[in-house]
Amino acid sequence: MSETISPTFTFVKSGIYYFSRRIPTELIHHYTSPRIAFSLRTRSTRVAEARARRAADQLDEYWFHLRSQSKELPGKHMLRLQRDPRAATASVPEVDAVSSSITLSEGMALYLKHKGAGRPVTFHRAAERTCGYVIDACGDKPLDAYSRADANAFRDSLIERGLAGSSMTRVFGTVRSIINFAASEQGIAMNNPFAGVYYDRDAGVSDRLPVPTTALRKLQQECHLLDDDLRWLVALYLASFERRPKLAPLPMAVKNEKL
Template identity: 75%
Template sequence: MSETISRPFTFVKDGIFYFSRRVPNELKSHYTSPRIAFSLRTRSARIAEARARKAADQLDEYWYHLRCQDGKLPGKHMLREQGLSSAEATAQAPVVSSASVLLSEAVGIYLQQKGKGRPVTFHRAAERSCGYVIDACGDKHLDAYTKADANAFRDALIARGLSGSSMTRVFGTVRAVTNFAASEQGLDFTNPFAGVYYDRTAGVSDRTPVPADALAVVQAQCRSLDDDMRWLVALVSDTGMRLAEAAGMTRDDIVRNNDGSLHARVRPHPWRRLKTKGSERDVPLEGEARWAAERILAQQTESRFAFPRYNKTDATNANAASAALNKWMKEYAPAGCTMHSFRHSMRERLRAVECPSDIVD
């Protein structure tokens, strides 16, 4: 507590510093909330203090302009009658609608309405993407952003080293946040972040399938080591499931059919969502996937999860699984092959046996 008291305009929640400042009474008509609050996206007190001071200075400058709009122009009596008009002589902030909100407030509106029941990654994506805009262009009202701001934002993303596909995701999130907040506020808004040109293929590498010989080596190593991490690899290798789908499975999701065959029920769970509604499916377990499923079911454990090590909290830790298994695979698969490569391998294997495309999908 003493740490935040000594740093003006900040408070800490779950270890993250937030900016908070009361809107002056005479300016509350310009805002939808009496207080401005948003994440500073850092756990460092030193960085938080610098960012909070910058935000406070920006607000002081903008509030000065708001107060001047209805007041008398300083030095107006000294203007020449034939000189500049008062409109030309007055340096004011861009005119914004009374319905407009700051981008930081727009993020709050978006997450409050659209973020209910969504995973923490959804919230982080919105905060991070719009945070990039604020870092590059400042925290402005939505209708104060211009195409020049959007282009500057693009250039800042390129300078960060983001690939074309990552920039597409970031721009998509920013457009979603700004469009939704503008709609909620009834703001007539032409989004400057739409139609921004950049090379969408820059830094994007082709997805590399696992070659047949490397697939055999990896699966042989899975049988040799015979532990839960290798069961997960084997399960994904002969099903093409997404890693998160497999890592978040319960033992009950592995179903034994009347004829003795096995299949996996891929369904959403509170601890692991699916990427799309169409991701719900039943996946036959054959080959090494069946071996892995049998090993999972044979374990004597009180956990309902197929892979307890990645389900110790209220959310499946697929990132930890990806990092560990991708590192392990490097010894046995060509460069560029990852756990996700098994999905591309499965598509190629199905195409090779002339499987109909609707079944492949």
């Protein structure tokens, strides 16, 4: 059997997967075309299969309600007559619009695949942790389904977690980067709802006080008393630190050595 068979309800055109499904005959009068077709905006068979299945499930649900409207309700003759002549019949429950956008988790995978190559593990963990925060607060939605209300709910959840303003700035920056990159890669035109969200950037942020000069000099004296190579290296570093406070950190070997 060929390994290039497209997933159900899809076809490939110029390397891009498309969703295509024939509208049932009894429901054609609800549409302007006998077939629904749109781009799934992906070249990946796995992603196309997931999106096509999601779109098909949404259509099945909506078509079920359309069919229910046209059928005779069982036991209708036993219903009480409505006293209010203006009362309307039961409306069809709302069904989420079919979206061809990738979800946030899919966007994160795409982001890490291209942007995470050669980056440290902390880069990957930050992206995964940030998207986990969004999914916990708002759900794993298609990128173009997120709204400003979702972004505000995400902000409130970060505040409840006790994140400082500086940490929230980093988290929002990561979310914006992932969404912007994934949307650009997939050709999705959208306004990023996580941009321009207000929060107190100074909340929980405190200035770090410098090490007192007396403490530095006491440490230098201890280094002179012990009088070995590592202690002299630390003493020289501390002497330079007094002149230029913003120096590179001590080498790891010196840090691990007990003074």
